[in-house]
Amino acid sequence: MKSRALATPLSFNENLASYLSYLNRALKANFAYKSSTFLGLFTGALSYGITVLVWRHVYAQGGLAHALSANEMFSYLALAFCLNYAMTINIDQRVGQRIRLGLIATDLLKPLDFQLTQAVQALSDSLFNGFVGLGVLAVVYTVLGSAILPKNLACLVLFLPSVFLAFVVQYSIVFLFIQGAFYTYSGYGLFASRIALHQTFSGLQAPLILYPPILLTLGRWLPFQHIIYSPISIYMGRVEGLQALNLLGEQFLWATVLYLVGHYTLRKALGQLEIQGG
Amino acid sequence: MGEELKIYWATFKASLQAKLEYKLDFFLGILTSTMLQLAALGFLWVVFHQTQNLQGWSQPQVVFLFGMTAMGLGGSELFFNHIWMVPYYIVMGDLDRLMVYPVRSLPFLLISRPELHSFGNLVTGAILAGWSLWKLQMPWFDWLMVPVWALSGSIIYTAALVTFTSLAFKFVGPYSYTLMIPHTLLQASRYPLSIFPGWVHFILIFLIPYGAFNYLPGSWVMGKMSSPLLVLTAPVVAVLCASIAQIAWDRGLRQYQSTGS
Numbered sequence: 001m002k003s004r005a006l007a008t009p010l011s012f013n014e015n016l017a018s019y020l021s022y023l024n025r026a027l028k029a030n031f032a033y034k035s036s037t038f039l040g041l042f043t044g045a046l047s048y049g050i051t052v053l054v055w056r057h058v059y060a061q062g063g064l065a066h067a068l069s070a071n072e073m074f075s076y077l078a079l080a081f082c083l084n085y086a087m088t089i090n091i092d093q094r095v096g097q098r099i100r101l102g103l104i105a106t107d108l109l110k111p112l113d114f115q116l117t118q119a120v121q122a123l124s125d126s127l128f129n130g131f132v133g134l135g136v137l138a139v140v141y142t143v144l145g146s147a148i149l150p151k152n153l154a155c156l157v158l159f160l161p162s163v164f165l166a167f168v169v170q171y172s173i174v175f176l177f178i179q180g181a182f183y184t185y186s187g188y189g190l191f192a193s194r195i196a197l198h199q200t201f202s203g204l205q206a207p208l209i210l211y212p213p214i215l216l217t218l219g220r221w222l223p224f225q226h227i228i229y230s231p232i233s234i235y236m237g238r239v240e241g242l243q244a245l246n247l248l249g250e251q252f253l254w255a256t257v258l259y260l261v262g263h264y265t266l267r268k269a270l271g272q273l274e275i276q277g278g
Numbered sequence: 279m280g281e282e283l284k285i286y287w288a289t290f291k292a293s294l295q296a297k298l299e300y301k302l303d304f305f306l307g308i309l310t311s312t313m314l315q316l317a318a319l320g321f322l323w324v325v326f327h328q329t330q331n332l333q334g335w336s337q338p339q340v341v342f343l344f345g346m347t348a349m350g351l352g353g354s355e356l357f358f359n360h361i362w363m364v365p366y367y368i369v370m371g372d373l374d375r376l377m378v379y380p381v382r383s384l385p386f387l388l389i390s391r392p393e394l395h396s397f398g399n400l401v402t403g404a405i406l407a408g409w410s411l412w413k414l415q416m417p418w419f420d421w422l423m424v425p426v427w428a429l430s431g432s433i434i435y436t437a438a439l440v441t442f443t444s445l446a447f448k449f450v451g452p453y454s455y456t457l458m459i460p461h462t463l464l465q466a467s468r469y470p471l472s473i474f475p476g477w478v479h480f481i482l483i484f485l486i487p488y489g490a491f492n493y494l495p496g497s498w499v500m501g502k503m504s505s506p507l508l509v510l511t512a513p514v515v516a517v518l519c520a521s522i523a524q525i526a527w528d529r530g531l532r533q534y535q536s537t538g539s
Binding site (some may be wrong): 040041042043046047050051054055057058061067183185188189190192193194195197199200205206210211215237255 | 286300302303306307310313314316317318320321323325327328329332333337395401455456458459461462469473474475493495518
């Protein structure tokens, strides 16, 4: 950390140019690994296909009255898959490994904010995956038709900031979990526990309104719902007007708090960091 | 053969002891694999909040399938987990070392990197399968067969991973994405296969036969199929899959070129 004080502070324009340069390079890197992107998309779709097939059977079987019609449900699932794909950021492995190998020392020498630099890299992942997700949505449109379109223009307008806030919530949660790498040898445990919470409470596999009361209450108290369930609720018009603005406010609050907590815990972790020389 | 088995066992013990040195990782591993199983169960809970059965399978019956899958996965992670590193080793040329050891390369590779989170999957799986059998008041014979089916499941799952890994010798790349295909399909075996379309059913019974250690014996236990042959399907299919995996591995290894450095 001391080395940062030695570096000459950058002006606002230089700072912005540096972050944009990061974004540009990170985007190019994403395009360079096209085959791994599509294999990743394929396995993701395969995994999600199982969830869709389970719901398909439940709806085909009939029986209970559902809070969502079959058309609404499958549109929700298609949107959830694409949004989740857009929210897939690859910083767990990237940053975790840098922490474990001590390479974080070189990152800290740079006159840029570490948390923000990683956010920019994550944004590049998110933008790239978002475009791929849009492609998937275009394919889904040929099957589900207008059911996957936003309810109206206002819903679409409110959806855009909601997606950005969803990204900040997602990034901040990932950033918090990554910091476990300062204390553990393997990053798997933290990575997997975040995935478990994300899968259960983000609304990835089903909208929260279909949850049993206990799970629903738990989900309402956690930030994960704001990554998928909240933006899609706005997009589909299940939440409108003042309610939608309230939801955006909640997302903003979670995004700010989680980002600041990440900033604080990073400072604490760096205070105890020891990197072997040689 | 006896000497070779001793080497495998010593390697496994040494690797496990080395891993157990990281106590925090051990507890975290157990906690997180349990959390992942609970996340999957959470989804099942949501599904059963919306329906009373899945093609005639009640919730405790489906939980049995969840338990069997978790145990099959856990067993593979404990005894055969090293396969996940092979795509990376091929790129780095690290398989050279393996090929000069005076033992068979595949079993030695598989056994030499146990994963600690496997215990979480094994314990959670045993609890789920046990709870289901207890709840459904199943006879002692079913309890006795569970470890046999679980071990067969570990072998069938590992064999699928090995077969897909063999492709990595041809299509070189540092990622384990090809392994994610059999791994992802394992999730489907948590559900009664009859709820899926015919082609998925076909894949999971004949091509990547996870149904052999899970759905088929489960159907017999739950009285949905009556042939007693279903009891022995799992070990027979496990032996068959292991043989195919060995052949695929040998063929793949012939194409290995190292890195020249």
